[in-house]
Each structure stands twice: as C-alpha cells, then as structure tokens.
Amino acid sequence: MSSRPDLDRRIADWLDGQGVVHASDQFLAATRARxxxxxxxxxxxxxxxxxxxxxxxxxxxxxxxxxxxxxxxxVSVVLVVALVVAAMVIGSMSxxxxxxxxxxLPGARGTIVMTVGxxxxxxxxxxxxxxxxxxxxxxxxxxxxxxxxxxxxxGKRLLVxxxxxxxxxxxxxxxxxGGDLRAxxxxxxxxxxxxxxxxxxxxxxxxxxxxxGVGVNVSGRSLWVxxxxxxxxxxxxxxxxxxxxxxxxxxxxxxxxxxxEERGAALVRADGTDLRPISIPxxxxxxxxxxxxxxxxxxxxxxxxxxIATGADRILTFEGSEGTSEGPTAFSPDGSKLLIKRSFLGxxxxxxxxxxxxxxxWVEVVVPAAGGGPATVLGTxxxxxxxxxxxxxxxxxxGKxxxxxxxxxPAGAWMFDxxxxxxxxxTWWSGGDVMWLPGLAP
Amino acid sequence: xxxxxxxRRAQAGDREAFDALMTSAVDRLLGIARMILHxxxxxxxxxxxxxxxxxxxxxxxxxxxxxDAWLHRLLVNAxxxxxxxxxxxxxxxxxxxxxxxxxxxxxxLADRDALExxxxxxxxxxxxxxxxxxxxxxxxxxxAAILGIRVGTAKSRLHYATRALRAALEADxxxxxxxxxxx
Numbered sequence: 028m029s030s031r032p033d034l035d036r037r038i039a040d041w042l043d044g045q046g047v048v049h050a051s052d053q054f055l056a057a058t059r060a061r062x063x064x065x066x067x068x069x070x071x072x073x074x075x076x077x078x079x080x081x082x083x084x085x086x087x088x089x090x091x092x093x094x095x096x097x098x099x100x101x102v103s104v105v106l107v108v109a110l111v112v113a114a115m116v117i118g119s120m121s122x123x124x125x126x127x128x129x130x131x132l133p134g135a136r137g138t139i140v141m142t143v144g145x146x147x148x149x150x151x152x153x154x155x156x157x158x159x160x161x162x163x164x165x166x167x168x169x170x171x172x173x174x175x176x177x178x179x180x181x182g183k184r185l186l187v188x189x190x191x192x193x194x195x196x197x198x199x200x201x202x203x204x205g206g207d208l209r210a211x212x213x214x215x216x217x218x219x220x221x222x223x224x225x226x227x228x229x230x231x232x233x234x235x236x237x238x239x240g241v242g243v244n245v246s247g248r249s250l251w252v253x254x255x256x257x258x259x260x261x262x263x264x265x266x267x268x269x270x271x272x273x274x275x276x277x278x279x280x281x282x283x284x285x286x287x288e289e290r291g292a293a294l295v296r297a298d299g300t301d302l303r304p305i306s307i308p309x310x311x312x313x314x315x316x317x318x319x320x321x322x323x324x325x326x327x328x329x330x331x332x333x334x335i336a337t338g339a340d341r342i343l344t345f346e347g348s349e350g351t352s353e354g355p356t357a358f359s360p361d362g363s364k365l366l367i368k369r370s371f372l373g374x375x376x377x378x379x380x381x382x383x384x385x386x387x388x389w390v391e392v393v394v395p396a397a398g399g400g401p402a403t404v405l406g407t408x409x410x411x412x413x414x415x416x417x418x419x420x421x422x423x424x425x426g427k428x429x430x431x432x433x434x435x436x437p438a439g440a441w442m443f444d445x446x447x448x449x450x451x452x453x454t455w456w457s458g459g460d461v462m463w464l465p466g467l468a469p
Numbered sequence: 470x471x472x473x474x475x476x477r478r479a480q481a482g483d484r485e486a487f488d489a490l491m492t493s494a495v496d497r498l499l500g501i502a503r504m505i506l507h508x509x510x511x512x513x514x515x516x517x518x519x520x521x522x523x524x525x526x527x528x529x530x531x532x533x534x535x536x537d538a539w540l541h542r543l544l545v546n547a548x549x550x551x552x553x554x555x556x557x558x559x560x561x562x563x564x565x566x567x568x569x570x571x572x573x574x575x576x577x578l579a580d581r582d583a584l585e586x587x588x589x590x591x592x593x594x595x596x597x598x599x600x601x602x603x604x605x606x607x608x609x610x611x612x613a614a615i616l617g618i619r620v621g622t623a624k625s626r627l628h629y630a631t632r633a634l635r636a637a638l639e640a641d642x643x644x645x646x647x648x649x650x651x652x
Contacts, residue, residue, distance in 0.1 A: 034635045035603070041584045042604040046500035048509070055495065058517050059488065065521050196620065219621050270628075271621035284621065370553075 137424040138467040142176055142459040147185075147205055149467055152423065152442075155455045160204045178203065179226035182466040184255065186211075186220060186229060196220075198231060200255075203468040211253065219272040221281065223297070224318075229253040230281055230297065232272050250281070252297055263299025275335075276318035294335070306340075307333060311354035311419070315362050322355040322365060322396075330355050330365070332396075345392070346400025356419040358396060359426040364445060366420055366429060367392045369404075389415035391431055393445040405429060405443040405450065416441075424465040432461060476533035479524075487527070490536075491520055498544050501604065505548050505596045507589065512548075519547040541605065542615045545597060549616075552593040587637035595630035602627055 139150040140160075147160040175188035175196065187199040187208065198211040198220055216234040223230070231251045248268060253260040271284035275294065282305070285291035295302040305321075312323040321333050328348040332341040345353065345367070354368040370389040391405040404411060405420065410433065420431035422445070429443045430453075440461060443450030478486035498519065502512035522543050530539055588596060594616075601612040613623035 031635065034638050035631070037638055038584065038599070038631070038634050039603045041581060042504065042600065044581075045504050046497070046604055048496055048499040048503055048512075050495045050499055054499075054513050054517075055492075058491070058495075058520055061517055061521050062484070062487070062491075062524050065525055218624065219619075270625040271619060284625070 136427075137463055137465045138182070139430070140176075140178065140462045140464060140467065141456065143457055147176065148457075150455050152428075152463075155453065157455050176460070176462075177220070177222060178462060178464050178467070179222050179255075180224055180465070181226035181468075182464045183226060183468045186222065188217075188220065198229075200229075212251075218270065221272050221274045223274050223279075224276050227255055228297065229255065230272055230274060232269055250295070250299055261298070265295065265299065265302060267293070267302075276314045276316055278318045280318075282321075305333070305335070307331075311356050311368060313355040313357050313365065315358050316360055317362070322358070324352060324354040324367075326352050328353060330367070330398075343398035345394040345398060346402040347392075347404075348402070357422055359393075359422050359445070360424060361426055363396055364426070365394050365396045366422060366445075367394055368415065368419060391416060391420045391429065391443075393429065393448075403445060403448045405431065405445070405448045406441065407437070409437050410441070421461075421463050423463055430461060430463055432456070473533040473536075476527075476530075476536045480527050480530065480533070482528075487524055494540065495520075498540070501541075501544060501600055502548050502551075504600045504604065505545075505593060506552060507596070511551050515547040515551040516544065518550065519544040522547065538611075538615075541601075545601070545615050546617075548597065549593065583637040583641040584634060587634050591630050591633060595626050595633075598623060598626040599630045599634070602631075 137152060139152055141148045141150060141157075148157050149160055150157050177186045177188070178184070179186070183203055185201040185203055185205060187201060188196040189199070196217050197213075197215070198217055199208055200211050201208040211229070211231075212233075218232045218234045220229055220231040222228075229252070231253065233249060233251055248265055250263045250265055250269075250272075251260055252263070265283075267283075267285055269283045269285055273282050274280075275282055279297045281295050281297060283293045283295060285293055292305045292307050293302055294305050307321060307323045310324065312321055314321055319335060321335065323331050323333070325331055325342070328344060328351045330343045330345070330353050332343060333339075334341070348369070350371065352370040354370070355365050356368055357366040358364070359366070368389055369392045388411060390411050393403045393405065394400070416431035416433045420429045420443075422429055427445075429445050429450075430440060431443070432440045437452065440453040440456035441450045442453055472489075475486045475490050479490055495516065498516045499509075499512055502515045503509050506512050506515065519540070523540055526543075530536065588599070591599070597616060598612055601607045601615060602609070607615070609624050609627060610620055612627065613620040616623060618626075
C-alpha cells in the first residue's frame with residue numbers, strides 16, 4: 028500500500044499534467060478586444076493616512092497610488108471650485124436652508140470597528156467620525172496578511188488571530204483599544220475560537236496532527252475553554268474531528284462543525300458534556316438572539332427555522348423567493364426580521380457599464396422572520412445588478428440600520444434603512460472588514 | 470514570477486506591458502480554470518473576466534511583488550462566479566470525461582483514470598481547494614484567503630477532497646495488486 032506522501036505526490040503529478048493548456052490565438056484576440064474597451068480605474072492617494080483615500084470615481088479605498096498628474100494649475104482650479112461650492116452651501120444656510128447629515132442615518136447606536144491593514148479604526152455611527160485605536164495588530168509572514176479580529180460581545184476585549192501558516196492560527200488577547208496585547212497560549216496552534224456571549228470565556232480548538240509539509244488533516248479533537256477573568260482554562264476531549272466552532276447565543280453551549288462528515292454539525296455544552304448532532308449544513312446560517320432557533324437556507328428558495336429544544340424544523344418562503352437561493356445571515360436584534368442573501372439562480376444580468384459579460388446577481392433582502400412579505404430589497408438599482416455586497420450585511424445593535432460592504436461599483440460601505448431599503452454610502456469607509464458592536468470600552 | 474517593472478508599467482496604464490504580463494500568465498490561468506471548472510469554454514470565460522478585472526483594478530494593487538497572488542485570487546473568484554452562472558449546465562458536464570491533456574500520454578493511465586473519475590465527482594469548491602493546494606502549492610490559510618472562506622471550512626474541504634482522491638488511488642492500487650496475484 029502506498030504511503031500518504033506518495034499518494035499526494037501522484038495527485039500533484041496528475042494535476043501538473045492537467046494544467047497544461049495553450050491559449051488559442053482566437054481566445055487571446057477576444058481577450059485583447061475586451062481589454063481594449065475596458066477602462067482602468069484611476070486611483071488617487073491623498074496622503075499617508077490609511078483612512079479616506081479616494082478613487083478616481085469617488086469610491087473610498089484603503090490604499091491607493093497617486094497616478095494622475097495633480098499640477099499646481101489643476102490644484103488651484105479644484106480649490107476655487109471647492110470655495111465656490113462652500114460659499115453656496117453657507118449661503119443656502121443663511122436663508123433658512125438646513126444642512127442634512129448625509130451619513131450615516133440617524134438612530135444608529137453602538138460603535139463600528141473597521142480593520143485597516145494592521146490597525147483598528149473605531150467609527151461613531153452617528154457622526155461618522157473615526158479614531159484610530161492604539162496598538163498594532165501582530166502580523167504574519169503570509170502574502171495575504173490574514174489577521175483575524177474578534178471583539179468580545181461586551182466590547183471590552185479583543186481576540187486577535189494572526190495565521191501562523193499551515194491553516195492554523197495563534198491567539199492573542201488585548202484590551203479593546205489593542206493595548207496590552209499578549210499571547211493567550213504561546214506556541215500553541217489553533218483552528219478556531221469563539222467568544223462566549225457574555226464575554227467571560229473564550230472557547231478554542233487546538234490543532235491536532237498538523238502536517239507541516241502538506242498542511243492538510245488539520246483538525247481539533249479537544250475543546251479548550253479559557254476564563255478571561257481568572258486566566259484559568261479547562262480542556263475537554265471531544266473524540267471527534269472538528270473544523271469550526273461558534274458559541275450559541277444566550278447559552279453555555281457551542282456549535283461545532285465536524286470535519287469527518289463534512290456537512291455534519293453538533294452542539295456541546297461548554298464543559299464538554301452533552302455532545303449531540305444537529306442537522307444543519309455548513310453554510311450561511313443565523314442564530315436568534317435568544318439562541319433558541321437557528322435559520323439556514325435550503326438552496327431552494329426556502330429557509331429552515333430549526334428549534335433547538337424540540338428539533339422542530341419549520342420551513343418558510345418569502346415574497347419573491349421563488350427561483351432563488353435564500354441564505355439567512357442575521358436575525359434583527361428583536362427577532363422580528365431576517366437578513367437574507369438572496370441569489371437569483373440561473374438569472375443572468377448585464378450590469379450597466381459592464382457590457383461584455385453577464386452574471387448571476389444576489390441582493391441583501393430583509394424579510395419577516397415569520398415568512399411571507401414584504402421582502403425589502405436593500406440598495407439601489409445599481410446594487411441590484413452588480414451581485415450584492417462582498418460579505419454579509421449586519422444589523423445595527425438597535426436593528427434600525429443594516430450595514431453592507433460592496434466591492435464593486437458602487438463600491439463602499441453602505442448603510443440602509445431595513446424598512447425602505449434606501450441607504451447611503453458611508454464616507455468613513457476606507458476598506459477592510461467592519462464589525463458593529465453594541466459598545467466599545469474606552 | 471512576473472517582471473515587477475512590467476507590473477508597475479501596467480499599473481500606470483501601459484497596455485503593452487499588461488499584454489506581456491497576460492501572455493506569460495494566460496496558459497497557466499487557463500490550466501487552473503479548466504481543472505476547476507472541468508470545461509474549457511467556461512474556463513476561457515472565467516480567465517477573460519479575471520484578466521479584465523485585473524486590468525481595471527491593477528492601479529489599486531499595493532505592491533507589484535504580490536501580482537501573482539492577487540491574480541490567482543481574481544481568477545478563483547472569476548472561476549467560482551462562472552461556476553455559479555453555469556450551475557445548471559455543469560450537471561451535464563459532470564458526466565463528461567475530460568479532454569486528454571498534452572502530457573497525459575506520459576502519465577500512468579491507471580492513476581489518470583482513477584483520479585479523473587474521483588476528481589469529476591468532487592464539487593467545484595472541492596476541486597478549487599485541491600488545485601490551489603496541490604497545483605499552486607498554497608497552504609490552507611492561503612487557500613482560505615483566496616476562496617474567501619473560513620480557514621476551518623478550507624481545511625474541511627481540502628481534507629475531504631484529498632481523502633477522496635487518495636481513496637481512489639488506493640482502490641486502484643488494490644485492484645492492481647489483486648491482478649498481479651491472479652496473474
């Protein structure tokens with residue numbers, strides 16, 4: 028019988044052969060023709076700050092390069108125009124006009140935190156003002172700068188998870204401002220971690236059987252639970268291979284995604300007891316705030332609401348969900364609404380300004396958690412045609428707004444009213460991930 | 470590795486420089502896309518999308534030495550988009566055999582058949598994991614970053630897909646061993 032390294036070498040050899048393809052002249056000509064009609068996006072760099080860089084089309088970007096020649100003449104023209112506009116605005120105020128606060132929408136609460144490179148930026152959702160939090164996040168040597176950040180639900184502490192390669196991470200704990208950073212378990216590799224709902228504990232899955240040469244078969248078989256206040260921790264052997272972990276809201280219990288069965292999942296108490304399977308796929312899902320129910324998509328326009336206590340699986344459809352795949356991503360804080368990523372299966376559109384190709388769009392939709400309608404589609408007609416936000420949207424802590432980040436034009440972070448679907452681009456966004464916390468410790 | 474000077478020139482809008490970058494990379498990109506999508510036409514569409522996106526967004530690339538990794542990320546995103554777009558047709562393609570590649574004649578036929586059959590049964594997501602890891606030599610963390618999924622999910626996919634391919638080879642080995650004994 029062949030050894031695993033030998034089997035892996037044969038797989039790699041076979042792939043090497045499959046990867047040999049020569050582009051035809053016809054294909055190259057067609058590609059060049061498409062390139063000829065496409066426009067390169069110009070990017071400005073207005074300073075050294077990571078925050079507030081503008082693209083040529085007005086989008087805000089994390090980092091950019093100065094490309095257009097800003098001649099003194101051009102600068103003076105821009106300044107004159109800016110002064111004229113400012114004078115007009117002031118004039119309108121003087122005759123009774125009112126300057127409306129463009130963004131974000133009023134009523135938002137809590138704090139938005141944005142990762143910008145290796146720094147953290149806190150955003151006031153009311154004023155849109157930003158401040159850089161102290162401290163630098165630990166970096167890694169991978170080409171992707173993959174540093175995960177997760178705040179405790181109470182906003183007091185920060186768990187930082189830089190990758191150490193091979194698919195594992197190290198865990199660092201810090202104050203909410205990034206200060207007092209320290210390794211939680213120095214030298215130990217983990218495959219996942221999760222904050223307890225009250226912020227008092229951290230559950231972590233230490234990696235077992237890391238194959239340094241191959242990087243596969245990384246899984247955890249034990250559960251470590253760290254008590255933040257006392258600094259003590261307990262280890263529990265679960266006896267199954269686990270690839271992912273999250274904490275069940277409002278419960279001292281964890282949801283595990285099991286490696287061996289691929290789509291398997293299980294619940295276990297935080298003391299390592301009462302391990303039991305649960306029938307949900309490893310895909311988009313949302314917990315109700317009280318942790319009693321989990322919503323997941325069936326891929327067929329339907330959403331399942333699984334009652335954890337009874338095992339009852341309630342199936343819902345929504346206004347406009349026929350012919351779609353519904354991926355629930357969040358309950359509103361009061362549990363009355365669901366935020367859903369709706370994909371339109373097999374329905375291709377040609378976005379405006381994107382003449383050469385079609386794509387299958389998806390949108391963020393807010394629907395009643397009880398099913399039916401109305402289904403409120405978030406965004407403008409442009410949003411509806413480009414394929415949705417780059418990640419999942421999120422409710423504000425008070426449920427009055429939804430924040431979503433779009434990676435294609437009209438790119439940027441957008442804040443929407445879930446009742447009307449109308450929203451505005453957020454001027455503070457400068458790239459990176461965003462989180463919306465109920466609060467952030469000073 | 471792409472010439473970093475070419476990348477910088479292309480970032481500044483030099484189409485000839487971009488054309489040189491494209492020409493040096495296009496065969497490799499097509500190979501990757503075809504492996505994952507299992508279909509050359511779909512692969513060509515995905516590669517075109519990736520190259521157009523690359524040209525449009527190139528000025529925003531932070532450092533020229535990351536061009537390769539960034540291009541692979543664009544390609545995989547385009548491949549997954551293309552896969553979703555062709556989801557219904559792909560069920561039919563799954564039943565088709567692969568076209569033999571140029572170097573197939575030098576490959577062990579038994580390995581090829583066993584791996585082709587096993588690979589064809591994998592989902593697009595699993596095939597992407599295999600290609601990123603075994604063909605492009607990425608670790609799980611890098612693959613997760615490119616696929617935009619959790620590291621745990623990437624590990625799970627790679628674990629499952631690798632196990633399926635290894636099992637196919639082992640079954641084939643067992644058949645060969647049994648054949649030798651009988652002979």
